[in-house]
Amino acid sequence: MRVEIWSDIACPWCYIGKARFEKGLAGFAHRDDVEVVHRSFELDPGRAKGEVGPVIPMLAKKYGRTIEEARAMEENVASHAHAEGLGYLAEGRDHGNTFDIHRLLHLAKARGRQGELLDLAYRVNFAEERSVFDAAVLAEIAVLAGLDADEVQAVIGDENAYADEVRADEREAAELGANAVPFFVLDRKYGISGGQPSEVFTRALEQAWQEHTPALAVIAGEGDGGDACGPDGCEVPR
Template sequence: MRVEIWSDIACPWCYIGKARFEKGLAGFAHRDEVEVVHRSFELDPGRAKGDTEQVIDMLAQKYGRTPEEARGMEANVAANAQAEGLGYRTEGRDHGNTFDIHRLLHFAKARGRQDELLSLAYRANFAEERSVFDDSVLADLGVEAGLDAEEVRAVLADPEAYADDVRADEREAAEFGANAVPFFVLDRRYGISGGQPSEVFAQALEQAWKDREVSALVPLGEDGVVCDTDGACEVPGSGAQV
């Protein structure tokens, strides 16, 4: 069975959702027969490469909030991340264009190191003081993930390397009707939106495994918290977005 996950490195609920999905998968009896593929989705595709700003400043400006209110929203997300055992810095994080990260993730997929690179990039972006919007940091992360340093630098230096793969993923997300992430597709039959609890993923895996004759994409469960194409990320239970 194949599970495809559309996500963006800038999305905190993708970071949290990945951890929750992995917890659900860990208890699945057929986990060794599940192939997980990460797909590209940009939350801020119109932002120019190199145009970065602090997340708190971006949130305050985008939603007309004070810096204190923006910090409060980030603290709510941080609490959800920490509940999953994830590190999360609420200050000092950058926001920027993620196209190069997605290109490098496709290269990593071709080398069998996609999940390793994605995990490192999430940790660098949300838990460490390392800007994933800096090519030198991306190059270091690629090497840490087990990729060849020269090949990584060559991919980053060529703006068209794996660009078509990123765009193909994004077109496919649009065809599925996905306008927010994370978005999970199980065996091209079942769709799950948002960073659901691990129990929801566990149930979905069981259902998808048992029923493999459905031809259309079927939503499973209620929508979970997501980040959408406007850059808004929901905070559960608060009615607010960050």
């Protein structure tokens, strides 16, 4: 069974939702049979690549709040992150265009290191005082995730590398009706929007699994049933 997760590294609820999903998955009996695939979604696709700035003034401007109100919003989100055991800096973080990060995540997917890079990118963006929007920092964590340094630099330097893959993910999100992230799609049958509690994910996985591998309905014949053999021997015809 496949679970696809549309998310953006700039989204705090994607960071928190990933942790909650993983806890929900850990409580699912068939977790080893679940393939998790991460898809691209940009929260701020129109933002210029070099336009990087502190997150709190950005939030105040975006939502029409004061700086103090924006700071309180971030502190509230931080409390949810900390409840999941995640590091979170309510202040001192940057916000910027995430297209290059998504392109590198597609490279990481092709090399079997997508999960490792995503975890590092989230941690740097939300829990450390480094900026993941700095090309040097981004290249550093990509190598730490297990990618080849020369290949990473080639992708960062070529704006067309994996661009089509990012755009394809975003088009698919729109086709599925996903206009906010995180957005989880279970076996192309169920969609879950937002960083829901872990038990919601466990129940959804169980329901999707039941439909993915439905139990057979046994049709009995007339009389005592057909002759058959089992561990204790075979039926003797009468």
